Amino acid sequence: MEVSYKEEVSVGALVILGLVAFTLGMFWLTGRSIVSKGIGVDVVFKDVSGLKEGDPVRVSGVTKGRVARVHLDKVGKVIVTIQVSSDVRPHADASAAVASADFLGAKYVAYNPGAKDEPLAQGTPIPGVAEEQFADIASRAASNASQLIENVNRGLNPGQLAADLHNTLVVTQRGMKALSEASNGPMVQQTTQTLKTVQNVMARIDSVLGTRDAAASGRRLDTLTANLGQLSAHLAAATKSLNELLTTMNKGEGTLGRMATDTMLYKNLNATLAALSSLLTDLKERPGRYLTVKVF
Template sequence: MDLTYKQEIGVGALVLMGLAVFTVGLFWLTGRSIKSTGVKAEVVFSNVSGLKQGDPVMVSGVKKGRVQSVKLERVGRVDVVLELASDVKPRVDASASVGSTDFFGARFVDFSPGDDQKPFLQDGHAIVGTTPPALMDVATGVATRANELIGNASGIVNQQLAEDIHNTLVATQRGLNVLTEAGSGSMIRQTTATLASVERVMAHLDTILGSGAGKRVDSLSNNLVALTNELSHATASLNGLLAKVNKGEGTLGRLASDSTLYNDLHKTLNALTDLLTDLKERPGRYVHVKVF
């Protein structure tokens, strides 16, 4: 059965109403307004991180507009046009940045209209926007920072080891300084003088024995053997003292740990000094030379 004229009008009206509802719903879902009553602002980004047309514009957490268009001008420059409410008209110090509403990549523009005391932004002037690092960039930065912290921790351990070695070397140097200072004491000077006297006596004896004026006799040999024995005992005492120094049991003089050893060595050195002095003054008591 053919439709009457009234029925055709009714069907047409229903179709138009459906289209109207669809259009309104589409604008509502995309955040668009059928009649634009706001202001436009152009923002230049180097990277919008997936920002698209229809994404909301937030001012202090309140929706105050939407993204009208996103256009790639060239690599490193993206022009974004914002449709803003009239009460957030941008000032000359206005700023904008791309933010993320969740972990699934939904984006929005965080907009700040600027100081109320500043003049409004003139038409044709763009706002330079900022893009925070993406999640992958943040993860990469965290990994890099972690590596730096590990490297710094390793450097601290190595530095501590170096400080320990330095402290050990300083302590060793102090010990050597103590030994050096002890070496300039009265007992060392006395020992040095005694050894010098021994060298002079031995040189004198070598001169006598090496001359063609006489030969060694049995009495001279016996006296020299006795003198050698005394010198051996003195040398043994000195070696014992030096062994104590090398073992860290004490230093010469005031640093020696065994006072008995110090006293014995002092007596031995005094006796040796007296013996050498007497030998130089009265060599006839010890050395007998016969000329044939």
């Protein structure tokens, strides 16, 4: 069946209208304008971070234009042409920066027209600054966190800390044991004697306070004063002996000091006691090995 002339015209018109609608839709979706309007400004960037044609140009967050062209002049130099409204004409101190609109990668140009009275000369580009990439920030933050954790682990090594605590407890326990074993030493005996003297003095004070004879009380007070002097001397001697003992132990000198600080001595004593215990046990079980009885 032949197609009439009117039908051909109708089909052609529909195709043309479809192409026009498609073109207008593409311009609308990309934010471009068929008729160039506004003021064109060139911005020089080192890196545009994915900025593309049609992205918005904003002044203080308000959209005032679009990106008209993105051109790589050379490595490290990208020329971006923006179209902005006439009410935000660029001045001599104008600047621009690439910024992220969201976390999905959308970009826009943050445009600052400047505040100087002198307008920007025709054809003069303005400097642009690319934003720091979120991935770079996250990478640097992760690196800093890793370094911090490494420093903390190095400064607070759990194994070393546990070992230090164990050694401290062992030394403390050994020192307490040494002090308990030295309970019959001269220092303890002197302290016991001093306490007995204190008890005697307190008993005499009670007897003095209970008498009614003033002369006798005076004589007893003199005696009490003399006894207090002796008590003070005994206390001073006991304190001095205690200080000397603690100083000697801290330096690792003497028997108590070596027992409190010398780990090898402690281990040798334990080994010797273990060997002696084993020998006594074997002697009880098999005395014939060590004792020989001969009858003549």
